[in-house]
Amino acid sequence: MYFFHTNPSGRILNRFSKDMGQVDEILPAVMIDVIQIFLQLLGIIIVIVVVNYYFIIPTLVVGIIFYFLRGYYLSASRNIKRIEAITRSPIYSHLSASLNGLTTIRSFGAQPILIKEFDKIQDNHSGAFYLFISTSRAFGFWLDLFCVMYIAVVTASFFIFGGEGGNVGLAITQALAMTGMVQWGMRQSAELENTMTAVERVVEYETVDPEDELEASGDLKPPPDWPQHGHIIFDKLSLRYFPDPTAELVLKDLDFDILPMEKIGIVGRTGAGKSSIINALFRLSYNDGSIIIDQRDTNLMGLHDLRSKVSIIPQEPVLFSGSMRYNLDPFDEYSDDKLWSALEEVQLKDSVRDMPGGLQGRITESGANFSVGQRQLICLARAILRENKVLVLDEATANVDPQTDALIQSTIRNRFANCTILTIAHRLHTIMDCDKVMVMDAGQLVEYASPYELLNDLSGNKVFYGMAKQTGRSTFDSLCKMAAEAHEARKNK
Template sequence: MMLIAVLISSAVFVSMCTNSSVNLHDKMYNAVTRATMAFFNSNSSGTILNRFSKDIGDIDDVLSSVLLDCIKMSMLLLGIIFVVGLANIYLMIPTFFIGLIFYYIRRIYLPTARRVKRLEGVTRSPVFSHMNESLQGLITIRAYKAEDMLFREFDKHQDLHSSAWYSFISTNQAFGLWLDTVCYFYICIVIFSFLIIGNDINGGLVGLAITQSIQLASMVQWTIKQSAILENQMTSVERILEYTNSPQEVTLQLHTTKEPPNEWPVSGKIVFKNFNLRYNPNTPYILKNLNIQIEPMEKVGIVGRTGAGKSSFIGALFRLALNEGSIFIDDIEINEIDLHILRSKISIIPQEPILFSGTIRKNIDPFDEFSDHDLWKALSEVQLKATVESLPGSLNTKMSANGSNFSVGQKQLVCLARAILQNNKILVLDEATANVDPQTDTLIQNTLRNKFRHCTVLTVAHRLNTIMESDKVIVLDAGRIVEFDHPYNLLNNENGFLYTMVEHTGSSTAELLHSVAAKNFKNMNIKKNFTPNDLTKKLI
């Protein structure tokens, strides 16, 4: 019967601890994946990894066993105190006062230990961040022979963490020393109390009380230390709960009165009206009073100096920050649309191509929405069909970490194939050809002209030559739109922002950019003035 009770209690305890840990992990994961961009700006990858690895590990490995120890030892302590009181009831008086002393010592120790433990967690995050960033940039580090510099930086982070960890161990040892001192003092009281009583008590009870008191010395220390460790480890729970309460994006399943049609957007018209953007309610505006209309199928370049707000302009379309004012896509306000639907209707090809762990199929079609024929057609259009066919698993080939089995250019082409499959009316390019070879650059540019000629294309430009063939250019400065027109018209204004930026590229490059803009402007006017009657006359 006892065995069955032990098995049942153990199973219940294990189930309770496992479910608690899983629930905490899932809640934190859901909170992080739905967190605002401001959360990721203020929390490094190392800090986030620290919560998911060390803190969750402490809950799994340490917290559950310490909690079990506290429960068992508390029951044993009550039994020992009962035996000592049975031998000499007057010993309950010093036992009570000793208990108060233990409580007082624990009360002094815990705030200090908690702060030191929290400090240890804070100093651990830079170690994770440095290691993670070093692994990601290993090629660059070796290319510039910066290993020694990285070693020194890592040693600084590790030394700082080691000092915090040493402080935590030292406080534990000091705590244990004081507990031992009080326990030995209690044993002396028990022994001398029986000497004072003399022969009025049974010798067996005296021996039992003394042996139990000696056992009590180590047991009390262990119990108090475990209870302190339990409370310290609750710091990990506190840190996880902090993430679960992080600011969240608007719910992905927003029930609105204006449900866009399935084919929305049809044309790709974008209108900014009295629009402002900032990442936190207490921070200054990044984008200020934007009023602009981008016509359907227009190819628009976005330029500006560092910090002008180019990336924030794109982020506004995806509602990555606090939007104030209105953005209309095909006459529908994006704040009234389900966030998942909105983001699924805008394609983006980033400067750094993102490939997910999994198969090539999952990278091109993450939600299994298209047939194999469509996948192969998209790969063929970006000239990756032969490459994928040559792989052992074809479309089911597993991608290496960060897509390392593909070159940078090939990874960018995979992202382009993904955008072709989505066939959205709005495409965002964040200097997609900045890190690829000239051949891949030409392929991407030709594909963009042919496959997305009926789409509205927004190109964030870090190189001015990539936007000189655009229909219009948005020039941002300090979060404001200072110029918006065809690049040829903007370059005719010698006091303009774009003209100044072009001139700073050097005389030869500036001359080439002026020539490209003029040629594109001429071709655009020819297309505008060209009518079907002109074609008939030519044929005649």
């Protein structure tokens, strides 16, 4: 994921469209052009030298001038070409972001702001591209100037020193043919080298560090029914988002134990490290230390082996272009009956049956033909299908209406009662019935106990108590009541 965090979509699109297009289409044509022109030039120079071998002196002089002129031009144009390629990426990024947020832009009437931003980005690119064209034309002008001087020297020498008529005519016509050819040949050779910046940019992606092994072998491969209990141990776990071992740690030496079937709420201020715990669990970043699930160290497992056994219902529901069946079961692991059963549990069976094609019905890009609530229910159905013992909820009901919220909460309580659940909470009332609350602050675990204990024990850090208190008197009383009821229910159970 580090690659996608550090490379915006515009930069990736740029490499795979414009840069790859230059490598595949422009580079071969320019290379053939350069080879043909320089072979023709070599033939012309040989003809002129054969007529009068003294012409080798001005030819060498002009060749040396062209060599230094080309080097001087290339040092500038190559860097301008890089700048032109770099300033092209934000155009793709801006266009992609604008298309994705078109509804929001129109609802806020922000079109003039976006148009102004786009014009500014395009002006930057146009300025770099114009500068590239200008340097190319200036280079051509100086080449023409020295070519004309060379022809003048060749022609004048025949008048001064004389020569056979046929040979003189041949040498002069060949020298005249050089004018356009030398300029075009030198410009094409420079263009060849400039186009190699596209190769340089594409090859740069060849050195991207791959993820770890997708599947482990031998004893490291977990059995099909793993994990059976959902017992999770974080053992001195630290996490960083950058591959550099000296990079700043986002999570620092986390040490805690989540018992099988426990429901854990994770709370904290913005940037406290809540989502980073999920990153660590799925090994999306760089972990130091261990996460042990049912006595197996996840660091030693294949990524597919681990990630397929941990379900997640994200805050922003993710759907792909394709059929409903593909979105529920992308690897064709389950029967149609099981898919219909999962859809029935989230009350989407009738909606999907009414679609043209049923399970083969088309889902548009990002699930645009479904409401946000329905998309979240499809993600819930996906989690139900997998029947994993570990479930992660990233405030799955933050963007849905109250009815869908109630349906999701009741389905999770009933369907995942025997699972270990980790819930990242953005609203405190959603985790008041959890067995324990994990309070994060600056990447460290500061409190870890039941909501009832944290709201009534004022001898500790009081971070959770302070967060609850800030919600207002009436909400605080409501939270205390919910925590007390959940505590009483657990005691009776």
